[in-house]
Amino acid sequence: MNPLLPEPPRPWLSLYPPGMPRALPAPQRSLDALFTDAAARYRDRPFLTFLRRRTSYGEAAALIGRAAAGFRRLGVGHDTRVALCLPNSPGAVLCYFAVLRAGGTVVNLNPLAAEQQIIGQIGDSGAEVAVTVDLQPMFGRIFGALRRTRLRHVVVCRMAQMLPFPQSLAFRIRERARLAALPDDERVCAFATLGADADAGDVAPAPHPSGVAVIQYTGGTTADPKGVLLSHANLCANVAQLRAWFTRAEPGAERFLAVLPFFHCFGMTAVMNLAVALGGELVILPRFRPVETLRTIERRRVTILVGVPALFHALTECPACTAAALASLKVCVSGGDSLPEALARRFVALTGVPLAEGYGLTECGPVVTCSNPLEGIERPGSCGVPLPGTDVAIMAAEAPHGVLPPGEIGEICVRGPQVMLGYWQRPEATREAFRDGWLHTGDLGRLDRDGFLYFVNRQPEVIAVRGYKVYARAVEEAIRQHPAVAEVAVVGVPDPARGEVPKACIVLRAGTTLAAEGLRVFLADKVSPIEMPRIVEFRASLPKSAFGKVLKHELGIGARSQPNPDTGRRQ
Incomplete structure (x- = not known):
């Protein structure tokens, strides 16, 4: 630690509600253990709901066990990268935990990305196995990567098999032009047969918490994507922080709307992994459509809605959006981009549901700060205060990078258990990001005297006039x-x-x-x-x-x- 950088004050701790931990113990388990514990405790509770087809925790545990054994037979083990190129679906969740149980590392890919981007990230990560669906052009892009990258195997989830009857039949008819016929190629296999005759007990030793669980590529909206190395401990810590933060979330009783993409860090952590930690039900939608989303929330009595500002904007603009439609909601969180104050006020006025705002980035797994209007921890226009065990400081963008006083704009810097290990195969970028024990985010913001963070801009969005x-x-x-x-x-x-x-x-x-x-x-x-x-x-x-x-x-x-x-x- 640079002696010129004193420990920052933590005024936000005095604002934590009674019972909120000031810090959390370092996680000593893996994401696989997170799911295993939930499956044992909530075996008969619904886990995945996808277009009226339900899978319980116990049923999911069996499927994950068999799939993990199948991945092991494909050679997945310690340090094997497995690319998941999947839309939101039960297969995305099952494959995520199956790869981790097999000892592999998940590489999340955006299935809607251009072919060049997908090929580039498969090549950059060195993934040897990929998982996708039997829809074109997704399957075609991944199959084409077999001859252009180090890929050895492609596992295919059939979309129709994830749907209940008669939706499965209707899907086969409606999408027959887009359905890919699996080629007669030993490198390609269906997920349904992946571990059909495998020994479910043939799994890898439990990964160490410090081991890499996920390579998550940055969004690339302002620069070339980089592979962020997130350990089991990083992701388990962020889940534990969120679980502690939302004090009204009741284990074994919550239903999460899963419309944020699981391949994105926010959806992966704040929806999928948090739901598992709470023994919650994931009500999965493959895409966001305002009317369908509102109907699903009302019909399935969704209690937790995590989204981005664009989602909340679309909902509030939808004529079907009423307080009655959203009456079941208990916790609503916006992240991933700046939340306009007017939108937050409009959502609360329309629904009566408080809307929390957070700040985060992929390099932090991703959540750093959050407001908590249910507990009175909020300040309009701010992104809330740091989560338990997290430090945030505002530093001068120019050398000597000293800590700035409250109210001054500078670079947002973060310390905490959720902060990444580094960038995949980019040692110089990693050294540039970490200085004096702090992650330098490249984002601009300010802290007020109580420790509330106000996001100002992504660094590349500063316009020099x-x-x-x-x-x-x-x-x-x-x-x-x-x-x-x-x-x-x-x-x-x-x-x-x-x-x-x-x-x-x-x-x-x-x-x-x-x-x-x-x-x-x-x-x-x-x-x-x-x-x-x-x-x-x-x-x-x-x-x-x-x-x-x-x-x-x-x-x-x-x-x-x-x-x-x-x-x-x-x-």
Whole structure:
């Protein structure tokens, strides 16, 4: 520890509710043990519900045991990387825990990613086995990787077999053009037969908590994805922190809506793994559709909803969203991107359900801070306070990187048991991320005197206008106040005279119109001249990742103006 960096104060500890632990013991078990304990305790309780087909904890334990034995027969063992390229489904959950039980390391892949991205991450991770579904183009991409990477085997989950009858029959008819016929290739096998005749007792020794459980690639919305090494201890610690934080979550009684993708760190930890730790039921939806989501919440009496701002925005805009439809909810959490204050207020006013906001990143497994409105731990506009056992400090972005006082904007730095081991095969990036015992996140924020974190910007979103710093989020918050604006993203684009200028990409609410000059008049008393968008682009939609995060690097290319989707004007 650098002696010039004193231990930071922890004012947030005085705000913890009675009974909230200030720290947690270091996890001494694996994610497989997390599931094994839950299966033993809640054997007959529903675990997976997928389009009215239920699988109990006991049934899942048997399937995972057989699949783990099958993976072992394919050569999966200690340090074997297994790529999971799966949509949300029972197969995604079963394969995740089966790979870990076999002693392997999970490599999460986005099944909607482009072929080049998938091939690149399989190659970078050195995965030897991959799991996907029998839908094109997902299967085709993975099968093609057999001849371009180190892959030796491909395991295929048949979507129709995960559905109840008659949905399974309807699916085969409706999707027959997309269903892939498995080739006569010994390297390809169906998940259903993977461990059919294997010895379920043939599993690897229990992994050490410090061993790598998951290689999770960063989102890549602002830079090239890097493989984050998350250990069993990292992920178990983050789950334990969340379980302690949500004091009203009752073991053995909660139902989680699983619409966040499991292949993303937020969905993996705050939905799938947390549900297991609580003996909860995962009500799985393969994709997000507002009306279907609302009906599922109401019909299945979902109690915990974890989502991203785009999800909560879509729900509040849906005519079917009423307090009655969401009456079963107990805990709602938003993360993965900045939550606009107006959206939080609108959700609470519409539903009566408090909406917590958190801050995190893949490198932290991912949750670092969270508000807790159920316990009175909140402050509008903030991302809450650090979770038990976590330290957050704001440091100067320039050397000597000293700790800044409350209220000053600097780089968010984190210490805690959930912080990654490092980046896969990137020692220089790892050394750059860790300095003096702190993870330097690259994000900008500030702490108030009570320890509440206020997220300001991802570092790449700081726009340098004539040498002055413009924070994209501050401009976005101002633009969102206009009643015609449904969505907005602000990026910096090159300018020969100013270095960079702000560019606002806007999606309008249906039935509204807005001109660039009208927007600037509206913003005149809300932003400074250097913050005023020089370019305004009206779009039908914003490009987003599968996780709902705006892909800002796609918006910053070029400065062309787009027609207003409602008026046809070019701005």
